[in-house]
Amino acid sequence: MLWGLKMNVISMVFLAMVALSGLSVSLFLLLSGNSFFIEWEIVTLNSSYLGMSLIIDWVSMMFLAFVSFISSMVLFYSGSYMASDPNINRFMYLVLGFVLSMGLLIISPNMISILLGWDGLGLVSYALVIYYQNEKSANAGMLTALSNRVGDVCILLSIALMFSLGGWNFIFYVGSEAMGAQLGLVAFIVVAAMTKSAQIPFSAWLPAAMAAPTPVSALVHSSTLVTAGVYLLIRFSPALEGTSEQSCLLLLASLTMFMAGLGANFETDLKKIIALSTLSQLGVMMTILAMGWAELAFFHLLAHALFKALLFMCAGSIIHSVGDYQDIRVMGCTVSFMPLSVASVNLANLALCGTPFLAGFYSKDLILEVAFSSPLNEVCFWLLVVATGLTVCYTFRLVFYSLVSDFNLSAESGVSDDNPVMTWPMLLLGGGSVFGGAALAWLIFPAPYMICLPSSMKLLALLVSGAGALLGYLLNIMSVNYSLKSLRYYSLVVFSGSMWFLPLISTRGVSLSILKVGKFYSGVGDMGWSEFYGGQGAYSTLIKSSNYLQVAQDNSVKIYMISLVMWLVALMVFMEG
Known part of the structure; x- marks a missing residue:
């Protein structure tokens, strides 16, 4: 136990040094252009x-610097959060393996080494999702693993198709016509990215992965695993331009963003609400990426990582204090007992909503204005607008239920945030949530953008956010009446709150039928006819043939006499005929 507690400090210091070194090198390369x-x-x-x-x-x-910084905060935070866990050593090693796999994926320009990091993320995420060994965790881990296997297969198929290009260093071919001419290559990359970043129809695994410990959720949903697909598409963005896959990705990403925002307004599990919030922001990144703005997607990816890690850490602190409850309906009035955690939650939520001059504002406002000025089709435009309002709506709902509503906890609850091991990472990430967006904006876009839009378009994001905040507050301040009225539209509420039945379709629908077909093929094909006529059949045929040849080559007189008699008989039959 003591070694586990020391290990979190050692790991934090090492990863913080990697983050500082990576940031220094990044700034040098950004300024020099090398x-x-x-x-x-x-x-x-x-x-x-x-x-x-x-x-x-x-x-x-x-x-890499952002991943290392957030990972160091998560590992330090885990020293307190997982202190009572007898297997804390194993947990620390798994998280370090997770970070190592993500680092390998980030610095790889080669599809083979990307596959190593990609599969490493899948393997370690499965081990972390099933960390609490119960049936729910096992089901969630299996759903996560099987969904991500689709992406792994697509990466393997893209490796096979890239063989004709003469190498697997995609960084040299990504802007060439040869990659675009290779039929199906870009489609496989897009599908792989969609599975890892949980876009429709692969969205079911992301809320299910909340079965993992909360520090893992903070790491996974901020800078690793789910962002791997977005990062891969950022690298492949020149090959995506002007293709039919780009249009499909735009529509599916917009639908994902809308579906996640809608589902979060009906969810009551604190961690799942934040997970659906991540899914919505991944939809934003994929949408702007499909419009051809890879740098903007990368900007939002980094800004989102800061406040989302903070949001999960604060959620973990609240869950830890209220007796491991995750239902927001049994929380309430935590602002009186946990002022630091609640202030951090509000800060992260305001950054998520795009409140001016916080981290999310610089990326989100720029994304919305660029989207409004782009030749965007009307369906995707309104999905983007409504999803922005839904983000503010579920944020205010979360704040109302868990932070400022009536006290709903048991009398024995000891709620406080006086643990410095859990609060120091919140303070550091809180600083990132305030100043990170401005710093990134000055670094990535040193020349200011001049986006000219009509006043109605300029004010649309603000109006939609205000309407979402008002709706979220009014619907939940009269929550009793609202809950009763929602029973009239029970089917619609269930449909909206269940992610459009994607978890059911992904488990009992598609997955179950695919597994049945796989079992049938394995029994009849792989271990049946293909074995009979394939490996084992060919082996037995070759053995028999070699035995006949061996007998013929033994120079036996009997063999020659029999052969001579048979030849003479055949000759006589031929002569008589």
Whole structure:
């Protein structure tokens, strides 16, 4: 136990040093405009070459710095949150393996090494989701693993298609016509990114993954795993331009954003509300990425990582204090007992809503104005507008239920936030949520953008946010009447609150039928006819043939006499005929 508690400090210091080094290198590369491609030859044997490629540019270094910083905060926070866990050592090693896999994916310009990081994320995420060993965690872990396997298969197929390009270092081919001409390659990359970033129809696994410990959720939903798909598409964005896959991605990302915002307004589990909030923001990133603005998507990716990690840490602190309840209806009035945690939650929520001059404002406002000035179709435009309002609506609902409503906890609850191991990371990430957006805006976009829009368009984001806040407050301040009235539209409420039945379809629908087909094929095909006529059948045929040849080559007189008699008989039959 003591080693586990010391280990979180050692890991935090190491990752903080990596973050500082990565940020320094990133700033140098950003200001100088340089990037480095490093290829390391591991072994060459009989003209077969095995090497490792690395890409060192400002994008990879800055993202690596953010991942390392948030991971260091999460590991330090875990020293208190997981202190009573007898397996804290295993937990720390798993989180470090998770960070290592993400780092490998970030600095890889090669599809083979990306697959190593991609599969490493999938494997470690499964181990972390089933960390609390119960049936719910096992089901959630299986759903997460099987959903991500679709993306793994797509990466494997894209590796096979890239073979014809002459190499797997996609960084050299991503802007060329050869990659666009390779049929299906971009589609496989897009599907792989959609599975990892949980876009429709692969969205069911993301709320289910909340079965993992809360520090893991803070790491997964801010800078690792779910952002891997967005990062991959940022790298492949030149190949995506002007393709039919770009239009499909735009529509599906807009639908995902709307569906997640709608579902969060009907959810009562605190962690799942924040998970659906992550899903909504991933939809925002994918939407602007599908419009061709990869740098904007990367900007929002980094800004979102800061306040989302803070939001999950505050949620974990509240859950930890209120007796491990996660239902927001049994919380309430925590502002009187946990002022620091509640202030941090409000700060993160305001940044999420795009409140001026916080981290989310700089990226979110720019994304909305660029989208409004782009040739966007009307369906995606209104989905984007309504989803923005829904974000503010569920945020105010969350604040009302868990922070300022009547005290609903039991009398024995000891609610406080006097643990410095859990509060210091909140303060540091709170600073990032306030100043991070402005700093990133000055670094990534040093020249100011001049976006000219009509006054109605300029004010639309503000009006929609205000309407969402008012709706969220009014609907929940009269929650008793609202709950009774919602029973009249029970089917619509269930449909909206269940992510459009995607969890049911993903488990008992598609997945169950696919697994049945897989079992049938495995029994009849793989271990049946293909085995009979394939490996084992060919082996037995070759053994029999070799036995006949062996007998014929033994120079036996009997064999020659029999052969001679048979030849003479055949000749006589032929002569008589």
